[in-house]
Amino acid sequence: MTFTLALVGRPNVGKSTLFNRLVGKRLALVDDQPGVTRDLREGAARLGDLEFTVIDTAGLEEATDDSLQGRMRRLTERAVGMADACLFMLDARVGVTPSDQVFADILRRSGTTVIVAANKSESNASEAGVIEAYGLGLGDPVALSGEHGEGMGDLHARLAPLIEAKAEADDDSLPQTDLDIEAEADNKPMQVAVVGRPNAGKSTLINRILGEDRLLTGPEAGITRDAISLTVDWDGTPMRLFDTAGMRKKAKVQEKLEKLSVSDGLRAVKFAEVVVVLLDAAIPFEQQDLRIADLAEREGRAVVVAVNKWDIEEDRQGKLKALKDAFDRLLPQLKGAPLVTVSAKTGRGLDRLHAAILKAHEVWNRRVPTAALNRWLEGMVAAHPPPAPQGKRIKLRYATQAKTRPPGFVVMCSHPDKMPESYRRYLVNGLRADFDMPGTPIRLTLRGQSDKNPYKGRKKPGPSKLRKHLQGPKP
Structure with missing residues (x-):
């Protein structure tokens, strides 16, 4: 396993800003408002020639009860236990606060290697805060600025011996063989995003799949703020699950x-x-x-609809029939997509959800042979010929599949601009039914092919020009 560094400290000391700098992307949400980060976010970090895993944590709070702040603190303490080292971050402009003293004692008792970082040290006003950080008794502080990139060399010097010692002690630090690399390429995780309205149970569902309380949950709506990605082997299928924030109406x-x-x-x-x-x-x-389901379809993603909190439903048969009728009526663009009932609280229905995800992904990647596609097109035209707008018959010549993920088809025809939308839907529904592609988005493109003879109207070469052409250039 790679070396893991947890960023810990009070709210609004710049942990997410430094996290984004280390991973080289704006993954974590950053705002002047304290307490933005709530969940643990992991990322692959690079600092010079050092490569390691960095964990962005929620701001340490003094609450220890079951409130939201208390649950956030317990999650952060868990990250400290997971990490090989902690970067304890302070706001150098504010200096060492009583809360910093409390958390320094907690980290000292944890037994984890701790590096003190005096962040926001880009100005002269931060010098006093850096000096105060020496008094924590956790070693010499590193003065840095996560926003401006200052002090990264000093942080590199402190991390390098720790990472080197971890590599020497870890059996997994041995170089990979070609077979290992090939196996990793074959087992590239499937990307699965869980979306929905606030308080639908997205984080609880992912925790149940993981088998541990990895994400922050609770009765409050809108707990999740960042889109957190987690890698898991779910019943033999490598997946990267994305937990997303609840999406409310845009006006709200x-x-x-x-x-x-x-x-x-x-x-x-x-x-x-x-x-x-x-x-x-x-x-x-x-x-x-x-709206959320329609967005996923327009983005060309394979869609699975899961109905959560099924364990508290009483009339399950009647409710399920009503759900299927509403699904077919309200989301005709996803006709045939899987509809699965689950309970994130008890774990019932997760096997059906897993099977539905695999099926949707397989259909999303499906490719139809060109010969079979053109036989199908002939049958569709014979059963229902295209219209003849303004007396001009639209001729469908041949079809081919141009892409997968989602399946995309091209039909060559005359007068594609005059093809009515109803006939296009007829072809899409036929593809969906005849080639077993329920629910997945299908892209159908009509391209024009002229009936004109390309040589019509061209003058034939005269005898003299033909003779010169046959004789070739003079020597």
Whole structure:
């Protein structure tokens, strides 16, 4: 395993800013408001020639009860136990606070290697804070600025011997063979995003799949803010699961932080291969649920609809029939997509959800042979010929599959601009039914092919020109 560094400290000391600098991407949400980060976010970090895993944690709070702050603190303490070393971050402009003293004692008792970092040290106003950091008794502090990139060389010097010692002691640090690398390429994890309205149970569902309380959960709506990705081997299938923030109606999203959270979730949808739209069994298929499912379809992702909190439903047979009828009526563009009932609390239905995700991913990658596709096209035209707008018959010549993920088809025809939308839907529905592609988005492109003879109207060469052409150039 690689060396793991946990970034810990009070809220708003710059942990997420430094995390983004170390991973080289703006993955973690950053805002002036304290307490933005709530979940643990892992990333592959690089600092010069050093490569390691960095964990961004929630700001340490003094609460120890079951409140949201207390649960965030326990999650951060768990990250400290997982990590090989902790970077205890202070705000050098503020100096050492009583809370910093409390958390320094906690880290000292944990037995984990601790490096003190006096962040925001880019100005002269931070010198006093750096000097105060010596008094924590955790070694010499590193003065740095996560926002401006200052002090990264000093941090490198402190981390290098720790990472080297970890590599020497770890059996996994041996170089990979070609077979190992090939196996990793074959087992590239499937990208699965779980999306839905706030409080639908997305984090609880992923925790149940992982078999541990890795994500922060609770009765409060909108706990998740970042789109957190977690790698798991789910019943033999390598997957990267994305937990996203709950998406409310656009008119209700006013705060800047919530806008950033929703934007982060939308980005996860674009990078995913399969999108699980999680509904609440008590209030399924609300307007926002339909918008989220339609977004996933427009982005070309394979879609699985999961109805959560099924364990508290009483009339399950009647409710399931009503759900299927509503699904077919409200989401015709996803006709045939899997509809699965689950309980994130008890774990019931997760085997069906796993099978539905694999099936949706397989259909999303399906390729149809060109010969079979053209036989199908002939049958479709024979059963229902295309219209003749303004007396001009539209001729469908041949079809081919141009891409997968999602399946994309090209049909060469005359007058593609005059093809009515109803006939295009007829072809798409035929592809979906005849080649067993339920629920997956299908892209159909019509391209024109002229009936004109390309040589019509061209003058034939005269005898003299023909003779010169046959004789060739003079020597």
